[in-house]
Structure formats: structure tokens, C-alpha cells
Amino acid sequence: MPRTRTPAVDGWFGGEGEAFRLLGTRCSSCASVFFPREDAHCRNPHCAGGPLEEVPLSRKGRIWSYTDSRYRPPSPYVSNPELPWEPRALIAVELAAERIVVLGQAAPGITVAELAVGMEVEAVPGVLHEDAETTWTIWHWRPTGVRV
Amino acid sequence: MTVDVAVLGAGMHPWGKWGRSFVEYGTAAARAALVDAGVDWRDIGSIVGADTVRGGYPGYVAGATFAKALGWQGARVASVYAACASGAQAIAAARAQILAGLAEVVLVVGADAAPKGFFRPAGGDRPDDPDWLRFRLLGATNPAYFGLYARRRMAVHGDTAEDFAQVKVKNAAMGALNPYARYRKRVTAEEVAASAVVADPLRLLDICATSDGAAALVLSSVGFAHRHGVERPVRIRAVSTVTPRFPNAVLDLPDIATDSAVTVEPAGETFRASIASAAYEEAGIGPEDLSLAEVYDLSTALELQWYEDLGLCGEGEGAKLLREGVTAPGGRIPVNASGGLASFGEAVPAQAIAQVCELTWQLRGTAGDRQIAGARAGITANQGLFGHGSAVVAVR
């Protein structure tokens, strides 16, 4: 039986292929943008608050910094202890329009050797892990121009 | 400026992996601080405990746990949690009680028995907790954030891995002289470079370990100190416990993203810099008045960041300050004369208190082989997960 594709976290991203986007919220009163999404109340202390609306974030941004995890992260990160640990690159990306920095895993196969601060990357759909019934999906950052 | 409080006593339990309970460590540190102060536990009017969350239920009620271990005597009690800033908030609570006249002499204790390996969030499925989410969704450990900051410094300021290694070399040399430190061996730059990469570009010897450990202080009003026969006590002149200002535009542990700066322009100074400036303002002194600083060197690269945030040098000049020997013993402003977390490791509720113990000994002139000659004023700097500032200014 095929696995169900389910986001590893609700409401943080959506869309397929080129339409894939991180999803935040925007305050209808002061226009502040929040990611992860803020649905309760605007966190701008200068704003009296207003309804928060879902807003897709820019697909492309530039690398603010990057690193990787050479050792297996502890739970609640899920990894198969039977398999050798493959380091994952982590990329913090500055989105110019939103003036926000968002951290994410790099797409599979991207190592720190291929990255540089200031490099352009894009948000792409990815897989966090799979269990018997479910493929848990996530966002990845991938240098633009790189195809899988 | 506020009224000073006196540091009558300072005490520690040696840091390491001892395999015992945090209660045992904290009680040993508390007894040492009481002896140092020459104050009987029965005369303590209030006890404030900095909480550990890994000691099980007693850990959440640290003040009472230490009071019971020392022997119930009816003191006022408080327990505080502010992650790595817990110790500073415990000092702040004690100081507020003294200045408000609620207590004349207060015992402050922080202790921890740390788990092996990476820190990780408490158990259970908690998707509303940013600390849980960063592990669950990204596998982003604390060293991963230190790696991000280090790489950013290399890209923006031109820091090198060799600069980072020299921070470890400096701190290990001081830690070798500190009987309370966990690591008491000098380290060479070659040894740092030969250690395994943990989170690019940082290596094992660039990143602080986790440790068991404890630290305690006896604080009092200056009047009590005088009546107690202490003419010139070390005095706490400021305790900064500020939160960030929106938008917090520097990626901070444990967050997955910064606040967006699209609507409100970020303040001129970062959160870390605001921690220090609040302390300076309250103390009525500036970085030029300092004899020494104890800063939170979770990683070697982060120590260089603190030089700039404390105003010891301009932005991007941290590595230059280190290379010129300004922050080494004998320099204009030695940093982490205790050996720092590089030599101690993290014992979360104890470390901000341990920083003040070091200032106390240095300002008294009793720091032994690692004494900074003529020390008159010092600052500690630290930062707790979830936006807890922590800095203390002490003078003599």
C-alpha cells in the first residue's frame, strides 16, 4: 500500500512543484509577517492587532549562513539508527521582501562544500522521513539552478 | 543607578561528570558559600534556587530542595527558571528582596547534573514548543546554531578557524589554573584543528561540553556586610535581565526563523548588545572601566561575538582584539579568566552564578594563579534560551 504524504508540521508550507511555498501569516493592521505562522495575535508591540491572514513567502532568498550536523541529532529528530549517519546541511536563508531569516535543511546531497554566504537558494518540497504508512514532508533549501 | 548589594560569600562544587544528584552538588556549593561568608545557614532570611529541568520533580522547586537538604529553618524561598539565564535571575530575585528590605541576607544556589551528549528538549509530542520543533523538523542541535554564527562571522568579518582555536587555547590555559574547572589541561591550536568537526566550521574543541556542577552566593545589604565586619565587600552594582526588542532580527536559539523586519526597523543594537548596555546603564560604568569580563563561550566563535556586544571593540573587530592579546591575561581586558565554559562545560542553572563567583574572587584578589592584577570592576554576560538576558556588574 502506498504511503500517505503528510506535512511534518501543519500549515507551514504548501503547493506542488514550482508553486511550492512556505506559508506565514500577515497582520492586516500593521503588515508584519510571521513565520512560523502566528495565528493568535500580532506580536508587533506597536500594533493594536488585527486579523492575521495566511501569506505565501518568497520562494527564493540568499544564504545568511549554513552549517551541518556531523553527529546524529537526538530525538525528537527521527533517523534510522541501523543506518550510518549522513551529515545534513542546514541553511539559514534571508528573504529580501519579508526581511526574515528562515532555517531549513538543505536538499539531499547538498553539502556545505557547495554552499556560500550570499548564494541564491529556493524553497523546494522534501521528505523528512518515512514510516510504514506515512511519508512526512518538509521544506528544503536548494541552490537555484541545481536540478534533482 | 541602583543601590549596591554585597557579595559576602561565593562557593562552588568542582565541575565534571560525577554521576551524583544536583542536590548534592548544590548543597556542597551552598555550604562553601556560607563558610566563605562566615554566615550560619540558620541566619539566612531567604533562599533562591535556579531550577534544573533534568533533575525530575525536585528540580522544578530548586530553592526548597536546597533548603530541605541544608535543614528546614523557615527561610523565605523562591525558585526561578530562565534556561541559561536562570542563575542571573536568581541573583536578580535575591537582590530585589534585599533592596526592598524583605531580607537582609540571601543564599542563591544553582546546580545541575547534565545528561551525556547533546542537550535535547523534554520528552513527549509538543509541536507548540519551538525547542521541540527545531529538533523534530530540522535536527538543529545547539552546536548547529553555533556553527551558523561561526560561519557568518567568517563570511562577514573574515574570522578564521585559527582565530576560533586561539580562543580555546587562551581559555584552556586559564582553566588549567582553576581547581573548580572540569578540564584542567592546556590545549594547542593543533589539537583544536585535529578534533572532529561537529557542526561546520566548528570542531569538538570549539564547543563547550555538558557538565555536572554547582555554584552559590551569599548576598546581603551593604549595611549587613558592614555590621558583619566586612569593610569593603565586593558589590553587585547591576543585574541585567532584559528581553529582546521586536523585531529580533538575529537568528537565536531555539527559533527556526527571525522576526520579520518588514514593518518595524530593528533596534540599533542586537539583543546580546542590549543585555550589556542595560547592565552598563544601571551600573553607571562603561566597557572602558572594566578590569575583566566573564562571557558565555558556548563556542569559541561566540566569545568573539561577545567582545563586540560588550563594547570591548567595534563590530567585526573581535578576532583582532584576541590576536592583539587584549583579552588574554595581562591584556587590557582579560576575558574568561576562570577558563570559561570551554574549561567548565555547561551546568545550566549554575553557570551564571559561577561567573559571579569568579568576579568575586578576582575583585577580592584571591583568584590564585589566575588573578588579574588590580581588578576593580567586572561584567558577566550570558543569554538564556527563549529571550532571557543575563549580565551582572560587580565592583570593589
Ligand SMILES: [Zn+2]
Ligand atoms: Zn500587527
